[in-house]
Amino acid sequence: MPSFRLLATACFGIVLLSICHRSAAASSGDNLTKIRVGYVGITCEAPIFCAVENGYFKEEGLDAQLVKCEWSNYKDVLALGGFDITHHLIMYLLKPIEQGLDVKFTAGVHRGCLRIQALAGGKVKTVQDLRGKRIGVPGMGTPPFIFTNRVLAANGMNGSRDVTWVVFPSGELGLALQKGQVDAVADSEPIGTLLLADGKVRNVVDQATDAPYKDEYCCAVVVSGKFLANNPRAAAAATRALLKGAKWVQENPAAAARLSVEKKYLASNPELNALAISHLNYLPSVSGAEAAVNSAAVQMKAAGMLDPGTDVSALAKKAFVHLDGVSDEWLQNLQVNKVADGQLPPDEIYRVRAELAADSKTPDLASCCSSH
Numbered sequence: 001m002p003s004f005r006l007l008a009t010a011c012f013g014i015v016l017l018s019i020c021h022r023s024a025a026a027s028s029g030d031n032l033t034k035i036r037v038g039y040v041g042i043t044c045e046a047p048i049f050c051a052v053e054n055g056y057f058k059e060e061g062l063d064a065q066l067v068k069c070e071w072s073n074y075k076d077v078l079a080l081g082g083f084d085i086t087h088h089l090i091m092y093l094l095k096p097i098e099q100g101l102d103v104k105f106t107a108g109v110h111r112g113c114l115r116i117q118a119l120a121g122g123k124v125k126t127v128q129d130l131r132g133k134r135i136g137v138p139g140m141g142t143p144p145f146i147f148t149n150r151v152l153a154a155n156g157m158n159g160s161r162d163v164t165w166v167v168f169p170s171g172e173l174g175l176a177l178q179k180g181q182v183d184a185v186a187d188s189e190p191i192g193t194l195l196l197a198d199g200k201v202r203n204v205v206d207q208a209t210d211a212p213y214k215d216e217y218c219c220a221v222v223v224s225g226k227f228l229a230n231n232p233r234a235a236a237a238a239t240r241a242l243l244k245g246a247k248w249v250q251e252n253p254a255a256a257a258r259l260s261v262e263k264k265y266l267a268s269n270p271e272l273n274a275l276a277i278s279h280l281n282y283l284p285s286v287s288g289a290e291a292a293v294n295s296a297a298v299q300m301k302a303a304g305m306l307d308p309g310t311d312v313s314a315l316a317k318k319a320f321v322h323l324d325g326v327s328d329e330w331l332q333n334l335q336v337n338k339v340a341d342g343q344l345p346p347d348e349i350y351r352v353r354a355e356l357a358a359d360s361k362t363p364d365l366a367s368c369c370s371s372h
Contacts, residue, residue: 032062033063033237034065035064035065035227035238036064036066036085037065037066037083038077038086039066040069042189043266044188045260045265045266046256046257046282047246047282048265049256050245052064053263054248062234064238067082075096079101079102081227084238085242086221087109087221088219089113089218090219090293091143094297097318105321106221106239106323107242107285108219108286109243109284110281110284112206112280113189114143114144114147114192115205115206116151116184117177117196120199120201127151128155130184132163133182133184134163135148135184135186136167136181136185136186137173137186138168138169139167145186149300150299150302150305153299153303153304159303159304174198174201177201184204185201190268190272190276215288217289220292221238221242223239228321235323236324237325243284246283248336248337250283251338253274253278254274254342254343254345257277258270258274260273274344293319294312297310297315297316297319
């Protein structure tokens with residue numbers, strides 16, 4: 001079916017090595033502080049790639065080395081000191097922080113990763129229609145699963161009783177929906193954008209556009225607590241570099257998408273990657289991230305995903321830290337360049353649809369693995 005070739009290509013960027021490996025991301029220098037930046041190889045990590053390629057880490061006096069890891073052990077590698085900083089989903093890390101993971105959020109990177117989708121002509125049109133239905137997710141405990149549980153709880157449902165969860169690899173969620181194996185799917189970028197572009201699904205809930213989620217930062221800069229304690233200036237400098245990258249992506253989504261693919265940070269189609277990036281709101285914020293940590297903690301506890309006795313206010317204070325030189329005022333004054341051909345043409349979605357329609361090959365999706 002036409003969507004699956006590009007889906008496999010997009011997902012291939014998420015296929016990860018069995019062992020984390022490091023690659024030099026900036027020239028070493030005696031006056032540069034080395035810092036290891038974790039990444040997975042997915043669409044929303046464009047600020048990491050752009051910060052490296054645009055020299056933002058060097059501008060901050062840092063020699064950045066990228067550490068590519070498997071999704072399955074990403075938290076463990078961070079906890080064990082395998083890398084020092086990254087940006088990642090707040091909801092994904094709050095439970096581990098509650099359980100003792102020593103990491104800190106320092107600023108928000110973007111909003112809008114996650115969606116709940118159903119067949120365009122199907123019976124599921126609202127959240128209430130999900131009661132008693134089967135929901136496909138890329139894994140139990142993944143951000144799409146956590147987000148959907150929050151949505152259900154906010155609408156008077158219990159994710160443990162009122163729906164049935166069915167796990168599929170990310171690349172097979174759309175097929176499972178079309179074959180009637182599930183009634184809805186919860187996914188993230190670039191899966192959600194591809195399924196929409198193919199015209200087969202409709203959004204039930206879109207984190208980028210639907211209240212109250214549209215104003216909540218899904219992804220934030222996260223730094224190792226140990227690294228922060230030993231290198232507070234470097235942690236602040238690296239946070240600034242990543243936030244510069246986020247601002248540049250917002251100004252130049254098409255250029256960021258091309259850079260991510262051409263520099264081989266991920267394997268995807270540039271047009272599809274650009275369309276997915278354009279759905280995300282890369283408007284970095286310090287106060288926005290702090291608020292998101294609080295709201296996510298409150299709603300996760302209400303949905304039964306945090307311990308009943310957890311003090312969510314204390315958890316949020318434990319999870320977020322303010323760094324010197326990293327503020328909303330600094331972000332408001334921060335200027336990045338806008339490059340030629342860096343923006344999306346207004347007909348981008350039609351270009352993607354045309355490519356999907358022209359592609360009749362069905363690939364082997366076994367190589368696709370879970371993203372967010």
